[in-house]
Amino acid sequence: MSDTHVRTRIAPSPTGTPHIGNTRTALFDYLLAHKYGGEFILRIEDTDQDRSVPGSIEKIYEIHHFLGLVPDESPQVGGPFGPYIQTERLDIYQKYAQLLLDTGAAYHCFCTEERLKQLHETNKFAKYDRFCRHLSSEEVASKLASGAPFVLRAKLSETGFTVWHDLVQGKLSLPNTECDDKVLMKTNGIPTYHLASVVDDHLMKISHVLRGVEWLASTPIHLFLYEAFGWEPPVLAHVPLLLGPDKTKLSKRHGAKSVLEYAADGYLPEAINNFLFYLGFSYKDNSDLLTLPEMIEIFDETKIQRQNAIFDIQRLNYLNSQWIKKLSSADLFDRLKSFIPTDWSPEKVLQIIALVKDRAFTLKDFAPAAEYFFSTPTVESSAILAQSAHSSAETKAWFATAIKIIEDISDFSSTSLHEQLSEAQAASGFSPKEAFMSLRVAISGRNVTPPLFDCFVILGREETVKRLQAVLS
RNA sequence: GGCCCCGUCGUCUAGCGGUUAGGACGUCAGGUUUUCAUCCUGAAUAUCGCGGGUUCGAGUCCCGCCGGGGUCACCA
Numbered sequence: 001m002s003d004t005h006v007r008t009r010i011a012p013s014p015t016g017t018p019h020i021g022n023t024r025t026a027l028f029d030y031l032l033a034h035k036y037g038g039e040f041i042l043r044i045e046d047t048d049q050d051r052s053v054p055g056s057i058e059k060i061y062e063i064h065h066f067l068g069l070v071p072d073e074s075p076q077v078g079g080p081f082g083p084y085i086q087t088e089r090l091d092i093y094q095k096y097a098q099l100l101l102d103t104g105a106a107y108h109c110f111c112t113e114e115r116l117k118q119l120h121e122t123n124k125f126a127k128y129d130r131f132c133r134h135l136s137s138e139e140v141a142s143k144l145a146s147g148a149p150f151v152l153r154a155k156l157s158e159t160g161f162t163v164w165h166d167l168v169q170g171k172l173s174l175p176n177t178e179c180d181d182k183v184l185m186k187t188n189g190i191p192t193y194h195l196a197s198v199v200d201d202h203l204m205k206i207s208h209v210l211r212g213v214e215w216l217a218s219t220p221i222h223l224f225l226y227e228a229f230g231w232e233p234p235v236l237a238h239v240p241l242l243l244g245p246d247k248t249k250l251s252k253r254h255g256a257k258s259v260l261e262y263a264a265d266g267y268l269p270e271a272i273n274n275f276l277f278y279l280g281f282s283y284k285d286n287s288d289l290l291t292l293p294e295m296i297e298i299f300d301e302t303k304i305q306r307q308n309a310i311f312d313i314q315r316l317n318y319l320n321s322q323w324i325k326k327l328s329s330a331d332l333f334d335r336l337k338s339f340i341p342t343d344w345s346p347e348k349v350l351q352i353i354a355l356v357k358d359r360a361f362t363l364k365d366f367a368p369a370a371e372y373f374f375s376t377p378t379v380e381s382s383a384i385l386a387q388s389a390h391s392s393a394e395t396k397a398w399f400a401t402a403i404k405i406i407e408d409i410s411d412f413s414s415t416s417l418h419e420q421l422s423e424a425q426a427a428s429g430f431s432p433k434e435a436f437m438s439l440r441v442a443i444s445g446r447n448v449t450p451p452l453f454d455c456f457v458i459l460g461r462e463e464t465v466k467r468l469q470a471v472l473s
Numbered sequence: 474g475g476c477c478c479c480g481u482c483g484u485c486u487a488g489c490g491g492u493u494a495g496g497a498c499g500u501c502a503g504g505u506u507u508u509c510a511u512c513c514u515g516a517a518u519a520u521c522g523c524g525g526g527u528u529c530g531a532g533u534c535c536c537g538c539c540g541g542g543g544u545c546a547c548c549a
Contacts, residue, residue, distance in 0.1 A: 186547040217544040285497040359510035436507035448509040
């Protein structure tokens with residue numbers, strides 16, 4: 001295995017925006033390829049035109065771009081084994097389907113939809129009864145000549161076991177009797193997943209097929225095809241699923257979001273990658289902040305957990321808050337652009353970022369925490385008075401003292417303000433909490449803000465005084 | 474239902490026959506702080522799903538059971 005050139009692929013179908021569970025598989029595929037210096041390929045499996053949702057492909061590109069899981073080959077950037085969209089490869093599948101027919105690995109099936117439906121009416125778990133498998137060549141020829149619609153089915157072995165070594169699941173063995181003679185080529189001449197993916201994986205020289213465990217049960221069909229073609233099958237790795245908080249498979253119905261939605265909710269790509277990495281994988285205490293290159297270094301495909309992992313938003317929140325703290329204010333400013341009003345001055349925003357980043361969990365937390373710097377809050381005098389047991393007159397006197405200091409102070413800095421206002425507060429008869437909370441409410445209209453004097457500085461001397469004067473006038 | 478996979482704190486996990494079963498997130502308490510958050514310290518939370526074996530000794534090996542998940546389309 002060490003001497004094979006590693007090529008992995010993520011092969012989404014454009015039936016909507018992939019949810020975050022699918023993206024975790026993509027991350028693992030990306031890491032596996034890069035760990036061995038190979039290529040990571042993105043292939044679009046759009047063989048089911050009925051379920052195709054316009055715009056899905058663009059969303060898939062967006063996800064990869066956002067997370068930095070950039071494919072080395074894809075419909076977008078091309079590559080030596082294209083096209084990378086299956087509906088553009090239809091003639092290729094035709095050719096290989098014919099090969100299967102020629103070697104007797106596949107057969108024509110003329111069963112109607114109604115007959116198949118009937119089969120399932122008696123038993124909803126019924127397999128295809130292989131009715132057409134035993135048609136004589138004359139019967140097939142005459143049906144074909146009559147123009148009857150048909151599909152191509154795999155002529156699977158009716159005995160024995162399919163055995164293989166799975167990189168994450170270990171040694172696996174499935175009885176062949178459990179497998180169906182699956183449809184390979186549909187009536188409309190378009191292949192199903194089974195045929196298309198096997199042909200493409202081989203033609204695109206995919207060395208490792210790392211995909212979700214939901215594919216485990218159909219692996220015997222894929223292995224059957226490799227053998228029928230006389231091809232060396234790729235290394236297989238089936239990774240566990242992501243479960244919702246209710247321990248059932250993550251799905252749209254359970255509110256499973258796509259990475260794009262998390263991005264819109266203010267989560268950083270670094271945090272999402274990190275979070276996904278730790279779900280089903282272990283490194284130290286699973287809380288180190290890791291970059292993609294670091295993850296590539298650490299990743300070990302043989303150490304992926306076999307259990308399904310439950311999606312826990314609190315861990316994502318933690319990782320996100322840590323990444324936000326780690327980022328420079330300038331970097332954060334760039335990422336904040338779509339989360340704050342465009343008319344806010346960059347200089348001021350930068351100053352505010354430095355104060356707010358330690359208390360933010362997502363990028364969405366910035367705007368609400370900063371808006372009172374840009375618009376004058378409406379503050380009732382009763383709200384000020386509620387901060388202390390002092391009378392209106394006493395509070396006014398304290399404000400007058402504070403305003404005077406702010407107006408006169410030569411060094412309008414947080415430390416100087418702190419020094420002088422604390423001194424005045426001590427002589428005022430107000431407790432620190434009473435004194436400063438009332439000022440806080442006066443300038444911001446709220447009782448939770450970053451450190452008060454830092455807020456004064458950002459507001460500026462003039463605006464601070466203006467707001468303090470306004471409330472008790 | 475058949476087949477297959479999985480089963481350590483609420484969550485992600487460490488553990489690879491002998492440990493007081495460890496860490497992180499979360500939770501709670503205390504400290505820091507004029508507020509909130511950050512940060513620091515501490516605490517609680519797992520009879521290792523259950524029951525049998527094997528062994529001097531089992532979370533670690535074997536069997537059964539139970540529980541959870543996946544799959545059984547002309548969907549991927």
